[in-house]
Amino acid sequence: MKSAKTSLAPSGARASIIAILVLFVSSCFASVRTGLDSVGAYKHIFSGKRIGIIANHTSFDSNGKYIVDIFNAMPNVTVTTLFSPEHGLYGTEKAGREIDSNIDPNYKISVFSLYGNTRKPTRDMLKNVDILVFDIQDIGIRFYTYIWTMSLAMEAAAELGKSFVVLDRPNPINGLHVEGNVLNGVSHAVQREFASFVGLHPIAVRHGMTVGELAKMFNEEGWLADGVKANLTIIPMNGWRRRMWYDQTGLPFIKPSPNILNLETATVYPAICLLEGTNVSEGRGTNLPFNQFGAPWINAEALVARLNDLNLAGFRFEPTFFTPTSSKYAGQTCQGARIVVTDRNIIEPYWSGIQVVDTIYRMHPDKFEWKAEHFDRLCGTSAIREAIINHSDLKELKKSWQPERTAFLKVRSKYLIYSVRKPRTNCLDHIDCI
Numbered sequence: 001m002k003s004a005k006t007s008l009a010p011s012g013a014r015a016s017i018i019a020i021l022v023l024f025v026s027s028c029f030a031s032v033r034t035g036l037d038s039v040g041a042y043k044h045i046f047s048g049k050r051i052g053i054i055a056n057h058t059s060f061d062s063n064g065k066y067i068v069d070i071f072n073a074m075p076n077v078t079v080t081t082l083f084s085p086e087h088g089l090y091g092t093e094k095a096g097r098e099i100d101s102n103i104d105p106n107y108k109i110s111v112f113s114l115y116g117n118t119r120k121p122t123r124d125m126l127k128n129v130d131i132l133v134f135d136i137q138d139i140g141i142r143f144y145t146y147i148w149t150m151s152l153a154m155e156a157a158a159e160l161g162k163s164f165v166v167l168d169r170p171n172p173i174n175g176l177h178v179e180g181n182v183l184n185g186v187s188h189a190v191q192r193e194f195a196s197f198v199g200l201h202p203i204a205v206r207h208g209m210t211v212g213e214l215a216k217m218f219n220e221e222g223w224l225a226d227g228v229k230a231n232l233t234i235i236p237m238n239g240w241r242r243r244m245w246y247d248q249t250g251l252p253f254i255k256p257s258p259n260i261l262n263l264e265t266a267t268v269y270p271a272i273c274l275l276e277g278t279n280v281s282e283g284r285g286t287n288l289p290f291n292q293f294g295a296p297w298i299n300a301e302a303l304v305a306r307l308n309d310l311n312l313a314g315f316r317f318e319p320t321f322f323t324p325t326s327s328k329y330a331g332q333t334c335q336g337a338r339i340v341v342t343d344r345n346i347i348e349p350y351w352s353g354i355q356v357v358d359t360i361y362r363m364h365p366d367k368f369e370w371k372a373e374h375f376d377r378l379c380g381t382s383a384i385r386e387a388i389i390n391h392s393d394l395k396e397l398k399k400s401w402q403p404e405r406t407a408f409l410k411v412r413s414k415y416l417i418y419s420v421r422k423p424r425t426n427c428l429d430h431i432d433c434i
Contacts, residue, residue: 031250035167035212035235036061036070036135042235043074045131045165052081052121052129052162054114054153057091058137058169058254067135067167068107079109080128085136085149086115087257094258095284115145119197120152123160132157134211135167137256139266140174142183142205143198143273143378146256150211151200151218158228165233168212168417172246172253172266175418179270180205180350182404183380196377204408205350205380206270209416212236216415236417245344259289268339271315271353277375277385278368280360281334285324292320294336296329297367298360304337306359314347316340351398358388 036059051071053059059067071079082104087093089104089111099113112125126132132153136146150166157164183199195201201223207214212234218224219232239249246253246263253263260266272290275282280298283289294300300319307317317337324330337356341347361368376382387397 031062032170032240032244033062033238034169034251035237036067036169038235038238039070039167040074042165042233043077045163045233046071046074046077048076049130050078050080050128052083052126052132053079054083054085054132054134054136054149056085056087056089056136056256058256059135060254062251067133071133079107081125082107082109082111083114083121083125083132083153084111086145088113088115091255091257114149114153119149121156126156126160126162129162131163131165133165133167134215135169136211137169137254138171138211139256139260139269140171140206140208141270141273142180142203142207142380144257144269145197147211147214148197148200150215151224154215154218154230154232155224155228158224158230162231163233164215164230165235166212166215167235168210168237170237170240170244170246170249170251171208171210172263173206174245175208175210175240175242175416177206178204178208178405178409178412179348180405181379181381181384181401182408194377194380194382198377199380202408203412204405207408207412208242209412210237210240210418213412213415213417216417217411220415221411234417240418242416242418242420259284261289264341265290267341267344267347268349270349271339271356274350274353274357274375274378277371277378278357278360279328279371280357280368281322281324281328281336283322283324284327285330286322288322288338292322292336292338293356294320294322294334295367296332296334297364298335300335300337303335303360303363306363307337307356310355310359312348312352312355314341314343314345315352316342354384354388354394358394361388362391 053067055067061070068079071077082089084099088099093099098116100116101113102111104111134150134153138144138146154164182204183202184194201218215232215234219229255261260269269290272282272293275293280293280295283292304317304319318340320338321333321335323333370385372385375385387394
């Protein structure tokens with residue numbers, strides 16, 4: 001019996017399919033150019049000017065060149081001042097630790113801390129600055145402080161007649177998903193009860209915007225103090241699409257803060273950061289911060305069984321034991337759960353985090369403790385904590401967010417810089433399918 005010959009050369013149809021697949025894979029792992037990569041095309045803006053730069057350890061272009069070196073190489077441009085956010089210029093300081101201003105040993109210029117005695121640049125800090133430039137990698141969540149550093153710096157620039165330039169960067173957890181309640185509802189009263197440095201303006205927890213888009217929104221909606229408006233320029237990215245997760249951009253991931261180790265951590269951060277407002281460890285002081293959580297008084301197997309029974313979209317949980325070297329329960333063995341992301345495109349991390357808190361509270365009402373003020377500020381409302389305490393129907397609570405989410409999406413749509421798609425009818429309720 002003769003064996004059939006198999007040709008390794010693709011037929012015309014197969015070749016076409018392979019070519020389409022290659023193009024698809026290439027588009028998924030596209031090479032995105034950030035605003036810093038494109039800054040050379042805007043040299044005319046900076047010529048003859050004194051530049052102040054708000055930056056940190058993420059402020060590199062795609063070739064590994066630091067922002068200060070890039071501006072120093074521009075003709076007729078002088079970098080006079082640097083400004084650092086939370087975690088410092090080199091991203092090594094612990095969360096919440098106040099930082100002093102200093103002289104940078106490499107560039108021999110002042111580095112003014114915006115996470116110390118003041119979080120807003122002062123007149124004296126800006127006296128040698130004509131243009132203030134912002135270039136820091138954000139992670140796409142309302143309670144991450146870098147966007148609020150940007151907002152206050154825009155405000156200072158507007159008040160003192162300085163120009164403000166944002167070098168845009170990707171939202172690492174994509175620009176489609178919008179989730180959670182809006183800070184203190186949809187209004188923007190001058191004094192809002194839950195406004196803080198983990199949320200100053202009425203945006204959703206997961207806002208699905210870039211820092212450039214947020215800057216436009218803060219400026220044009222009149223949300224800066226007394227309605228001042230900055231002379232704002234956005235230097236956009238090239239090649240970024242709203243559907244992209246950071247690992248699809250072709251850019252190297254630089255951890256934006258000490259405990260956001262990788263994209264996986266950034267993905268679950270909106271869920272487990274809520275535990276900062278409780279006495280449950282969020283995994284700080286371990287090799288998996290925000291990817292695992294627990295306490296000495298939790299039974300891991302029982303907790304995981306309860307959490308997996310919730311069937312949270314795109315998540316499952318595994319039992320874990322860990323001993324933090326710092327932060328909560330340092331030196332004590334904790335039992336708890338580790339998050340496994342099974343489908344990142346359908347997860348609702350903030351909603352899932354609320355249910356994690358609710359589950360632990362119900363299982364351990366005698367051991368669980370609130371850091372109420374911090375929890376409420378993270379959520380932008382006290383309603384979530386109160387609903388958990390009162391054993392209210394959390395699904396009804398979630399439904400109550402929909403009008404404010406719809407209102408936020410309407411405002412948000414005016415400031416989107418990058419390509420959008422036509423509306424679809426089969427969207428999940430936490431995805432801005434445009």
